[in-house]
Amino acid sequence: VSAPIVWLASYPKSGNTWIRAVLTSYLRGAPHDIDLNDLEGGPIASARHTFDELCGLDSADLTREEIDVYRPAMYEVMAAEREGPFWLKVHDAYRLNARGKPIFPAEVTRGAVYIIRNPLDVVVSWAHHRAISIDASIEALNQHDHDVDSSLSHPSRQLPQRLGSWSQHVRSWVDDSGLPVVVVRYEDMHANPHATFTRVVEAAGMAVDADRLADAIRSAAFSRLQERERAHGFSEAPAHGRFFRQGQVGSWRACLTPAHVRAIAGAHQSVMARFGYVTGGEPLADR
Amino acid sequence: VPSARPDVTVKYGAVPERLERASNRGTRFEAATTDFLLSVDGVGRYRVENGNTITIEREAQASEQETRLFLFGTTWSALLHQRGILPLHAAAVESRSGAVLFAGRSGSGKSTLLAALVSRGFRIIADDIVGLTVDDGGRPIVHPGFPGIKLWADAAARLGYDPSTLQRVRPQLQKYYVHGPSAGSTPLPLEAVYVLQPEPRPGIAFEALAGASAFDAINNETRVARVVKGLPMQVRHLTTTAAVVNRARVTAVRRPVGAFTLDELVARVERELQ
Numbered sequence: 001v002s003a004p005i006v007w008l009a010s011y012p013k014s015g016n017t018w019i020r021a022v023l024t025s026y027l028r029g030a031p032h033d034i035d036l037n038d039l040e041g042g043p044i045a046s047a048r049h050t051f052d053e054l055c056g057l058d059s060a061d062l063t064r065e066e067i068d069v070y071r072p073a074m075y076e077v078m079a080a081e082r083e084g085p086f087w088l089k090v091h092d093a094y095r096l097n098a099r100g101k102p103i104f105p106a107e108v109t110r111g112a113v114y115i116i117r118n119p120l121d122v123v124v125s126w127a128h129h130r131a132i133s134i135d136a137s138i139e140a141l142n143q144h145d146h147d148v149d150s151s152l153s154h155p156s157r158q159l160p161q162r163l164g165s166w167s168q169h170v171r172s173w174v175d176d177s178g179l180p181v182v183v184v185r186y187e188d189m190h191a192n193p194h195a196t197f198t199r200v201v202e203a204a205g206m207a208v209d210a211d212r213l214a215d216a217i218r219s220a221a222f223s224r225l226q227e228r229e230r231a232h233g234f235s236e237a238p239a240h241g242r243f244f245r246q247g248q249v250g251s252w253r254a255c256l257t258p259a260h261v262r263a264i265a266g267a268h269q270s271v272m273a274r275f276g277y278v279t280g281g282e283p284l285a286d287r
Numbered sequence: 288v289p290s291a292r293p294d295v296t297v298k299y300g301a302v303p304e305r306l307e308r309a310s311n312r313g314t315r316f317e318a319a320t321t322d323f324l325l326s327v328d329g330v331g332r333y334r335v336e337n338g339n340t341i342t343i344e345r346e347a348q349a350s351e352q353e354t355r356l357f358l359f360g361t362t363w364s365a366l367l368h369q370r371g372i373l374p375l376h377a378a379a380v381e382s383r384s385g386a387v388l389f390a391g392r393s394g395s396g397k398s399t400l401l402a403a404l405v406s407r408g409f410r411i412i413a414d415d416i417v418g419l420t421v422d423d424g425g426r427p428i429v430h431p432g433f434p435g436i437k438l439w440a441d442a443a444a445r446l447g448y449d450p451s452t453l454q455r456v457r458p459q460l461q462k463y464y465v466h467g468p469s470a471g472s473t474p475l476p477l478e479a480v481y482v483l484q485p486e487p488r489p490g491i492a493f494e495a496l497a498g499a500s501a502f503d504a505i506n507n508e509t510r511v512a513r514v515v516k517g518l519p520m521q522v523r524h525l526t527t528t529a530a531v532v533n534r535a536r537v538t539a540v541r542r543p544v545g546a547f548t549l550d551e552l553v554a555r556v557e558r559e560l561q
Contacts, residue, residue, distance in 0.1 A: 049392055056316040056325060056361050056511050058415075060393035063459045069328065073314040154439075155394035157485070239487045239543050 003108045004079050006204045007179070008041045008089045010115035011141075011169045012148075013125035015186040016041075016089055017236070017243070019115060021225055022197050023087060026216035034220060036234045045075070045090040045104070046149070046158040054078065060155050067159055068097035072105045079108035085204040087113075091148075093164040093172040094179075106179060111203045114173045117186035118277045119166045119264050120252035131240050134260055141166040142267040167271040185275065187249050193217045222247040295339050295366065297358070302332040302344035311513055316361070318514045323365040330354060333362040338369035353457045359433050364416055364510040368520055372418040372430060373527040374510040379412035379429055380404050381470035382478050382560055386412050386429035390508040391483030396542075396549070399442045400483070403553045405467035406446060411436070412470045416510055419477065421530045427477040434469040437462055445549075479536040480505060481556065486541045491548055491555060494539045501537040502528055 010016040020039040027040055043050050051059050051067070054074045059067055075088075096102055119141055127137035140146055142165055150160040163169055174181055182203040188196045194210070197217060201208045226244045229237065237243040252261070265272060272278045306324045309317035316325045323335040330353050331345040341362060345354055364374040377390035378401035389397040401414055413432025420428050440450045440461040453463035482496075482504045496504055505528045506512075515521045531537065538559075542548050 048394070052393065053511070053513060054314050056313040056513070057327065057357070058360055058393055061356055061360060061457070061460070061462075066328070070314055077312070077314055157392075157394070233488075235487070237487045239489060 002085075002205065003106075003110050004082060004085050005075060005104075005108050006085055006087045006110050007045070007104060007112040007173075008087050008115065009094070009112050009173045010091065011117075011122060011163060011166055012091050013122050013129055014115045014117040015184075015189055016091075016115055018189065018220065018222070018225070018247070019113070019184070019197070019200055020087070020089060021220035022213075022216050023200070025219045026197075026201065026213055029212070034225070034228060036225070036228050036232065041087040041089040044158065045088050046092060046161050048155065048157055048159050050074070051159055059159060064150070064160050065098045068103060069099055069101075071097065071103045071159075072101050075105060075108050085110050085206065087204070091163065092161045093169045094177040095162060095172060102177075104177070104179075109179050110205060111180040111182065112173060112177065113200050113203045114170070114181050114183045115186060116170060116183060116275055118249070118252070119268055119272065120256060120261060120277075121186075121249065122166065123260070123264060124252050124255045125245065128241065128245055129238050129243075131238060134256065138260060138263050141264065144168065165267065167268045170271050170275075183275070190249050295341065297341040297343070299345060300342045302334045302342050304332070310518065311516055313511070313513050316365070316511070316514065318365065318518075320518050320520070321369060323362075323369065323514060325357065325361050325365070327357050330357055333358065335362060335365045335369060338366065338371075341366060350458055352455060356456050360415070361511055363432075365514055367416070367418045368511070368515050368524075371520055371523045372420050373524045375417045375419060375505070376415070376508045376510045377417040377480070378414045378436070379417045379432075380409040381412055381475065385476035385478040386470075387478055387560060388417055388429065388480040389483060390417075390480055390505070391485075392508075395483040395485055396552075397483055398436050398438055399446070399549060400552060400556070402436050402438055402442070402446050402465055402467070403549055404556065405436070405465075407553065407557065410468045410470040412475065419527050419531065420474075421527050422476075425530055426534055427527065427530045428474045429477050430474050431470065431472050435464040435466055438465050439463075477531060477535045479538065479559075480531060481538050481540050481559075482508065484539055484541050486543065488541070489543050491543075491551055492539075492541045493555065493559070494541065496537045496539050498532070500539075501532045504537060504539060505531050 008016055020041040021034050023040040024034050048059055051074055054077050055070055123137045123141055127134050144165050146163050148161050148163055149156045149158045182199055184196055197213055198208050229242055229244050234243045306317040306322055309319050311318040321337045325333040329346055330349045331343055334342045367374040375390055377388040378397040379386050379388045389400055391397045398414055405411060411434040412429060414436045416432055418430035422428050437456050443450050443463050443465060448465055450463055456462045
């Protein structure tokens with residue numbers, strides 16, 4: 001029996017939830033009734049409550065290092081108890097814990113889908129999501145070894161996660177993990193959804209039913225997800241606004257100054273170039 | 288009725304690394320109906336048997352505080368499970384007609400709320416783990432637990448405590464015990480449960496829950512529920528949860544994630560309890 005977990009790995013605000021919505025519709029075959037608060041791939045791999053329940057210890061009584069030491073076994077328990085392939089959303093960078101063991105163990109991994117989005121657009125979306133300035137958002141994406149949810153004294157609903165800089169994050173999964181990784185560009189999810197989501201389903205080793213996938217893509221259209229969020233709320237939304245805000249490619253053009261663009265492109269030049277976000281020194285939102 | 292023979296024995300001794308016949312497992316524990324094993328790296332192993340015996344094999348480097356922390360946390364919850372007492376993740380204070388619980392996940396603010404209520408004169412029944420049973424008349428009963436409140440340094444300071452004078456729960460954590468007047472050792476009838484639910488929306492909202500939503504809200508706060516999953520004790524817990532829903536007020540308290548709303552929350556709760 002092949003290992004069951006397919007990691008849906010991404011830096012935040014890169015299209016992870018959109019993929020989860022498509023998968024939810026595709027796998028459950030209830031295309032017009034996507035429950036945002038019960039999406040495939042969730043709860044996220046860093047969900048504190050899941051850790052506490054599977055571990056038996058209260059993560060609020062543990063150090064960050066201890067949490068990381070216990071995390072791999074959490075996914076082993078999940079893998080042992082769930083049938084067949086399943087997707088699991090994760091925003092952590094791929095990394096090893098203090099004992100040198102991968103947080104996301106190869107033994108339970110069927111594969112990984114790494115979702116990448118132009119960091120110029122990520123910066124804008126992340127700023128809105130966290131209610132921070134564009135400058136602060138750029139600082140986060142550019143910061144080496146950047147962590148989120150790391151406040152001990154105010155444990156959030158998620159465990160502390162290392163994101164690293166945006167480039168570190170990409171490389172950690174794509175280059176360093178040694179896992180079978182399928183890279184999916186957010187821009188391709190827009191430009192060529194059928195082919196792109198086909199690769200997501202195939203990452204689980206599943207054959208794709210083209211008609212069913214087409215239905216799923218239609219029912220997970222961004223405007224539909226916005227409607228669902230307006231009508232029923234979304235537990236992952238920020239306190240001050242909507243989760244599904246614009247969902248567009250290239251919205252950075254209206255929001256970022258040339259200095260902003262230089263700050264991002266300067267820090268992430270090589271990874272941006274590698275994934276088609278820079279051409280002739282000029283960052284592009286799409287190919 | 289006080290008795291000369293203690294209900295529970297806690298002792299140091301040898302604890303195996305694995306249980307031979309465990310039906311339920313988590314990352315750090317194994318359990319059967321009357322046997323439970325917890326392993327905390329760097330601290331020790333804890334075994335709970337027959338609802339009355341706890342054996343601790345402590346690692347050499349473990350501090351006394353942390354040995355106690357994991358004894359009175361997960362291990363104690365397992366003991367309550369074995370004894371047919373429902374362990375809820377909650378804080379409890381004495382009210383006019385019994386006990387009031389504030390249930391919620393880690394980070395939901397229940398300990399901070401408890402400490403704030405203590406500073407307003409409420410007496411503590413328990414922090415973190417509250418044991419519930421049902422009496423012969425079908426009333427839910429709250430059992431006294433450990434009256435020490437666990438607070439992070441900033442919350443303690445905000446409530447007027449000087450962290451440097453407080454005892455840490457673990458040497459590695461800036462988390463401290465704060466003590467207050469205890470409501471005593473007599474079990475009390477449950478009057479109300481407030482389930483603290485941090486939510487991504489502004490403002491504090493109290494919503495009375497009934498039926499299935501009340502049941503789920505309580506059920507979700509069961510401490511280490513996996514320990515009894517599929518075992519006979521799970522059925523008893525469902526009966527206890529049903530008694531809570533039928534005989535006590537269950538209220539969801541929704542408040543914004545991360546925002547500081549303690550004063551408003553305390554004022555609302557005090558009004559509710561008058």
